[in-house]
Amino acid sequence: MANLTLLYAKAALTGFRRHGDALPESSLDAEVSVDSEHMARYAKVCGFGVRDELPITYPHVLGFELxxxxxxxxxxxxxxAGLVHVANRITQHRPLTVAEPLSLHVALANLRPHERGRQFDVVTTVSVDGEEAWVDVSTYLRRTGSAVSTRDELEPPVPTAQWRLPGDLGRRYADVSGDRNPIHVNALAAKVFGFPRAIAHGMWSKARCLAALEGRLPDAYEVDVRFKAPILLPGKVDFSASPGGDGWRFALWSRRPHLEGVISPVRRP
Incomplete structure (x- = not known):
C-alpha cells in the first residue's frame, strides 16, 4: 500500500491549491488478479466467510488506488481532506471469483449541486472477458458554507443484532483496504475535523451489513446505501434488517441513524 501512502501525502501538500467548478474528463484502467490471502484478510475484518466468490464490496478495495x-x-x-462519502451503490450482475482476471475502469462523473455544497460520483466498473459484471458508484460531497442540520427524528427500527466495534477497527480496515484517511485511524487527526474520536469507514459498515445477510441474497443484486452519521470508535451499533417485497432494507443505528440501505434483485434481460 506504499503508493496509497504517497497519494495521501500528495493530497495533503496540494490541497490548498485546488479550486474549480468542473471535473476533469479523465479515467484510469487496470488489469487485476485477486490475491486470495488478501481477500481472506478482508473477509475476516468485515465478517464475511471465505469462499471462492468475492464479497460484493471487495472490488471497491481493488479499485481504491485508481x-x-x-x-x-x-x-x-x-x-x-474534507470530502464526505455520502452514498454508495453497487450493482453485481453476477458473482466474481478469486480465479478470474478482472478489468477495472474508474472515472469521475456527474458533478451536481447539493443543499450543503456540491457532490460528484466516482464510478468503478469491473469487467471479465469484456463483459461488465460489477459497477460501484461512490458519491462524495464537497461542503461549502455552513452545514445544515439534518438530524433524523425517526424511531429506530427493531434491532436484529448489536455489534461492539473495537477502537482499532479503523486501523484494521485501513490495513486491508488501503484507505488510510487519518480520521479513521488517529483520534487526534479526527478531532481536527470535528470528531471526538476516530470514526469507522463507511465502506466497512456497508460490508459488515452485507456480511450479516450472507447466504440470503441472490447472485445478482443492487445494494444502495446512504451514510447518515459517523460511527465513533470504539462504539456500539444496532443492526436491523427486514425483507420486503423481493428485496431487503437494513440500517445501523445508535442514538441516530448511521447507515440506511436497500437491496434489490437485478434481473438479466
Whole structure:
C-alpha cells in the first residue's frame, strides 16, 4: 500500500491549491488478479466467510488506488481532506471469483449541486472477458458554507443484532483496504475535523451489513446505501434488517441513524 501512502501525502501538500467548478474528463484502467490471502484478510475484518466468490464490496478495495489517483490528479478541483462519502451503490450482475482476471475502469462523473455544497460520483466498473459484471458508484460531497442540520427524528427500527466495534477497527480496515484517511485511524487527526474520536469507514459498515445477510441474497443484486452519521470508535451499533417485497432494507443505528440501505434483485434481460 506504499503508493496509497504517497497519494495521501500528495493530497495533503496540494490541497490548498485546488479550486474549480468542473471535473476533469479523465479515467484510469487496470488489469487485476485477486490475491486470495488478501481477500481472506478482508473477509475476516468485515465478517464475511471465505469462499471462492468475492464479497460484493471487495472490488471497491481493488479499485481504491485508481479512485484515489483520480482525486489527487492535477485537474481535480477539490481538496481530498474534507470530502464526505455520502452514498454508495453497487450493482453485481453476477458473482466474481478469486480465479478470474478482472478489468477495472474508474472515472469521475456527474458533478451536481447539493443543499450543503456540491457532490460528484466516482464510478468503478469491473469487467471479465469484456463483459461488465460489477459497477460501484461512490458519491462524495464537497461542503461549502455552513452545514445544515439534518438530524433524523425517526424511531429506530427493531434491532436484529448489536455489534461492539473495537477502537482499532479503523486501523484494521485501513490495513486491508488501503484507505488510510487519518480520521479513521488517529483520534487526534479526527478531532481536527470535528470528531471526538476516530470514526469507522463507511465502506466497512456497508460490508459488515452485507456480511450479516450472507447466504440470503441472490447472485445478482443492487445494494444502495446512504451514510447518515459517523460511527465513533470504539462504539456500539444496532443492526436491523427486514425483507420486503423481493428485496431487503437494513440500517445501523445508535442514538441516530448511521447507515440506511436497500437491496434489490437485478434481473438479466
Amino acid at each position: 479512485q484515489l489517483r483520480l482525486m489527487t490528479g492535477p485537474l481535480f478541483p477539490f481538496p481530498l
